[in-house]
Amino acid sequence: MVVPSITRRAFTGAAVSSAIIGTAAAQPRPLVRVAFGSCVDPREPQPIWDSILAYKPDLFIFAGDNVYGDSKDREVKELKEAYERARQSPGYMKLRQSVRHLAIWDDHDYGVNDAGGDMPFKAESKEEFLKFWDVPSDDPRRQQEGIYYAESFGTAGQRTQVILLDIRWFKSPWLPSPNRGALGMERYVPDNDPAKTMLGPAQWAWLADRLREPADLRLVVSSIQVLAEGHGWERWGNFPRERRKLFELVRQTRAENVIFLSGDRHLGALYRETEGAPYPLTEITSSGLTKFFPNSREPGPNRLGAVFGRANFGTIDIDWWEKKVRLSVRDEAGQPARSHSVPMEEMRFRT
Ligand SMILES: [Fe+2]
Numbered sequence: 001m002v003v004p005s006i007t008r009r010a011f012t013g014a015a016v017s018s019a020i021i022g023t024a025a026a027q028p029r030p031l032v033r034v035a036f037g038s039c040v041d042p043r044e045p046q047p048i049w050d051s052i053l054a055y056k057p058d059l060f061i062f063a064g065d066n067v068y069g070d071s072k073d074r075e076v077k078e079l080k081e082a083y084e085r086a087r088q089s090p091g092y093m094k095l096r097q098s099v100r101h102l103a104i105w106d107d108h109d110y111g112v113n114d115a116g117g118d119m120p121f122k123a124e125s126k127e128e129f130l131k132f133w134d135v136p137s138d139d140p141r142r143q144q145e146g147i148y149y150a151e152s153f154g155t156a157g158q159r160t161q162v163i164l165l166d167i168r169w170f171k172s173p174w175l176p177s178p179n180r181g182a183l184g185m186e187r188y189v190p191d192n193d194p195a196k197t198m199l200g201p202a203q204w205a206w207l208a209d210r211l212r213e214p215a216d217l218r219l220v221v222s223s224i225q226v227l228a229e230g231h232g233w234e235r236w237g238n239f240p241r242e243r244r245k246l247f248e249l250v251r252q253t254r255a256e257n258v259i260f261l262s263g264d265r266h267l268g269a270l271y272r273e274t275e276g277a278p279y280p281l282t283e284i285t286s287s288g289l290t291k292f293f294p295n296s297r298e299p300g301p302n303r304l305g306a307v308f309g310r311a312n313f314g315t316i317d318i319d320w321w322e323k324k325v326r327l328s329v330r331d332e333a334g335q336p337a338r339s340h341s342v343p344m345e346e347m348r349f350r351t
Helices: 004-010 014-021 048-055 077-087 090-098 122-132 200-212 240-253
Strands: 033-037 059-062 101-103 149-153 160-164 217-221 258-262 269-273 281-285 313-319 324-330 336-343
Touching: 033 048, 048 090, 048 313, 059 160, 077 090, 077 122, 101 160, 160 200, 200 240, 258 313, 269 324, 269 336, 281 313, 281 324, 281 336
Parallel strands: 033 059, 059 101, 160 217, 217 258, 258 281
Antiparallel strands: 033 313, 149 160, 269 281, 313 324, 324 336
16 A cells, blocks of 8 residues: 555556455455545645545545646646646645545636536646546546546445546536625526536436445545535535436435535535435535635535634545444544534435
8 A cells, every 4th residue: 555656556446456455346445544635726835634644544535626727728737837736745745655546626627717518628637637647548537528437445345435526527507696795696596407417418327327336335526515505606506406316316226325525615514414315415525625714604504513614634434333434524633623423324215
């Protein structure tokens, strides 16, 4: 786990687990400690990497806005520079070289703030993503539209599936707020247009197939918030039909033990939703590793406790014996600032 040449390739999954452990597709060693984070600008101080390394995660997930590379055109000069700064960032690279990791993008490493499928230089941005994250030449992400990806760790009974959704490549345009800046409708308002999509047909079909695969815990990573209500920034709730479709897909595929991970918001928080949900659904938002709003206040009808407006990373501690998952938003020193335990029993279908 500490040989840089191997762990760097660990990002790609099956081939690497074969190299380390000597078996096939699903990685045999169960995950017990997962950490994740988002919204890191390598121009800013990043003391938080030391705390993440001290936590000793089995896996780290870069949940989007992994650099701030908003660009003007298809040269993507700013994005290239941002990745270069990340390469020069000792903590960032130490984590990448010593911890198995996965990555998905959000708008600022996609290339344009709040952008979606109509972004004109998304192919160029994707090229830079594949390069920076060392995605090998035979990886499916090089052939498909978008960079959605999934990987499973551990064997039956202790298998964790990580699903990384691409929220940018196919997304329809948001409906702008008629009252920009007002509480609850800061930028966007819910749009019930049935033509609007979050994932696009190909990614929806792929997600259905993934949810039908066997897993004992599913970490579904969406760079933008899935369950959060009460604000008018980017979130699944701005496409209510798409959010309902997601819940319905979980129901149809009988996918138990789904937990959502998200970032983007420059705050940390925990959410629990029962309305319209197949079983009580939980979300942990961690943002950001360097970006945060110290005075964050917002309504949170389905939030568990207050938001956390300091630098933070998220952790998922999996107790396979007690069958419990502990979600924590941790501060810069690695101390839990917000925590919530979910018994796996709760994330089951009753009928
Ligand atoms: Fe974002």
